[in-house]
Amino acid sequence: xxxxxxxxxxxxxxxxxxxxxxxxxxxxxxxxxxxxxxxxxxxxxxxxxxxxxxxxxxxxxxxxxxxxxxxxxxxxxxxxxxxxxxxxxxxxxxxxxxxxxxxxxxxxxxxxxxxxxxxxxxxxxxxxxxxxxxxxxxxxxxxxxxxxxxxxxxxxxxxxxxxxxxxxxxxxxxxxxxxxxxxxxxxxxxxxxxxxxxxxxxxxxxxxxxxxxxxxxxxxxxxxxxxxxxxxxxxxxxxxxxxxxxxxxxxxxxxxxxxxxxxxxxxxxxxxxxxxxxxxxx
Amino acid sequence: xxxxxxxxxxxxxxxxxxxxxxxxxxxxxxxxxxxxxxxxxxxxxxxxxxxxxxxxxxxxxxxxxxxxxxxxxxxxxxxxxxxxxxxxxxxxxxxxxxxxxxxxxxxxxxxxxxxxxxxxxxxxxxxxxxxxxxxxxxxxxxxxxxxxxxxxxxxxxxxxxxxxxxxxxxxxxxxxxxxxxxxxxxxxxxxxxxxxxxxxxxxxxxxxxxxxxxxxxxxxxxxxxxxxxxxxxxxxxxxxxxxxxxxxxxxxxxxxxxxxxxxxxxxxxxxxxxxxxxx
Numbered sequence: 001x002x003x004x005x006x007x008x009x010x011x012x013x014x015x016x017x018x019x020x021x022x023x024x025x026x027x028x029x030x031x032x033x034x035x036x037x038x039x040x041x042x043x044x045x046x047x048x049x050x051x052x053x054x055x056x057x058x059x060x061x062x063x064x065x066x067x068x069x070x071x072x073x074x075x076x077x078x079x080x081x082x083x084x085x086x087x088x089x090x091x092x093x094x095x096x097x098x099x100x101x102x103x104x105x106x107x108x109x110x111x112x113x114x115x116x117x118x119x120x121x122x123x124x125x126x127x128x129x130x131x132x133x134x135x136x137x138x139x140x141x142x143x144x145x146x147x148x149x150x151x152x153x154x155x156x157x158x159x160x161x162x163x164x165x166x167x168x169x170x171x172x173x174x175x176x177x178x179x180x181x182x183x184x185x186x187x188x189x190x191x192x193x194x195x196x197x198x199x200x201x202x203x204x205x206x207x208x209x210x211x212x213x214x215x216x217x218x219x220x221x222x223x224x225x226x227x228x229x230x231x232x233x234x235x236x237x238x239x240x241x242x243x244x245x246x247x248x249x250x251x252x253x254x255x256x257x258x259x260x261x262x263x264x265x266x267x268x269x270x271x272x273x274x275x276x277x278x279x280x281x282x
Numbered sequence: 283x284x285x286x287x288x289x290x291x292x293x294x295x296x297x298x299x300x301x302x303x304x305x306x307x308x309x310x311x312x313x314x315x316x317x318x319x320x321x322x323x324x325x326x327x328x329x330x331x332x333x334x335x336x337x338x339x340x341x342x343x344x345x346x347x348x349x350x351x352x353x354x355x356x357x358x359x360x361x362x363x364x365x366x367x368x369x370x371x372x373x374x375x376x377x378x379x380x381x382x383x384x385x386x387x388x389x390x391x392x393x394x395x396x397x398x399x400x401x402x403x404x405x406x407x408x409x410x411x412x413x414x415x416x417x418x419x420x421x422x423x424x425x426x427x428x429x430x431x432x433x434x435x436x437x438x439x440x441x442x443x444x445x446x447x448x449x450x451x452x453x454x455x456x457x458x459x460x461x462x463x464x465x466x467x468x469x470x471x472x473x474x475x476x477x478x479x480x481x482x483x484x485x486x487x488x489x490x491x492x493x494x495x496x497x498x499x500x501x502x503x504x505x506x507x508x509x510x511x512x513x514x515x516x517x518x519x520x521x522x523x524x525x526x527x528x529x530x531x532x533x534x535x536x537x538x539x540x541x542x543x544x545x546x547x548x549x550x551x552x553x554x555x556x557x558x559x560x561x
Contacts, residue, residue: 102544
């Protein structure tokens, strides 16, 4: 039995060691080195001091934060509202759930193509739409002031995941809580404000975390639509690290990687604490 | 009074469907417009005009296959998604079963580590992953991507499968054990059939996420014949040139598969996402 169990665990252990543990070790060690096509030399924390002195890095960090804000301030509230509505299960809710969730399974790369066309200055739908309101169309992706909102616009309204989690959670809230409030004369708005929202703490915390992690890893849409431009207006942390990697500055790229991994893990711990994710809400 | 209540119920209904309709339009609108436009010719797209193509044209689709050979990219994508899904399911189930059922030294550490793998932002380890792949001779190979995707997807599959197995009573396995059945016989005859709902859920999630994967496909492939369809989307400017209808048809085909998977297997997708995120 013992040997069978060991054999059974072996693939997972090998996968974990090869593709998670070893890369993590390499990441830590080489972030302290000047490592590129020409050789390998320990330089201590020089990569990090260079990194923190680079204004483009800070721009990437700022953009990453802005993308997260779009996720948390637009996508999340809209998704939670949608989920609460869907949870009422009025006629047709299944159709709406399917339609609203469907965009979630479209890849970032396909989205990039969709929005390249959607934002196109000559024949894009967006310019036709804003034209209806008398606003002059423009090249949304090529102006430093509109490029970041344009990239964020590709995911801001993809609320299916948020709605789905909310819906599942709302569905499991005990009916009695609402019945009591209704007897006390609370309006529908008050019931949701005072009962539903606090009880959604776990889900909202999870969604905040998902938004934060998604913006750190945000790559394909920004890479394909703008390659981080114009003038780094849309660059993300992952894209910034990827550039260093393609330039052959591997040690430097790995210092960026350390920042990504550490910030990611801190965000997980921090958000779980802040929202007390995992604790019962009722 | 009665009229007032009926009126407020009416505005409630209008508000309810109004909000859902607006959200649906914002979410799916651009994609829907692209799908419709993929049945236009380039000239029709450029001239703007009606949303509905008239007449409908399949030129974009013909170009996507004949000029860009999109089917090759799509076949690669399907191969990676199917292979990676099977691989991750096998790795995850073989680990989830003993770690859900048996007590042994190091068990909790192992569960913690595999769950931690789910939390690590792997994109941060791009360079090391590249060198691991190269050292193993897996760089720019189809097998390499299947192996990598199996490893990348296994932590989520593991967490969901283990949570499922922990909640399943173990009497049948114990009876089989007493009857002298070996470990792997039990896995094959009892555990796999038992876990079918959880396996289906995990399979759908893995398949769609590997189908859509871009970052590592980009990092680990050099030759065109190993690229997936997402990479074809990324280089659409050079691949399709100014052939807008071909490009739109390509994008439609690339998103079609996960959309169909979702529509056909909604229950599994929804169960999987809800289970995976609360863990």
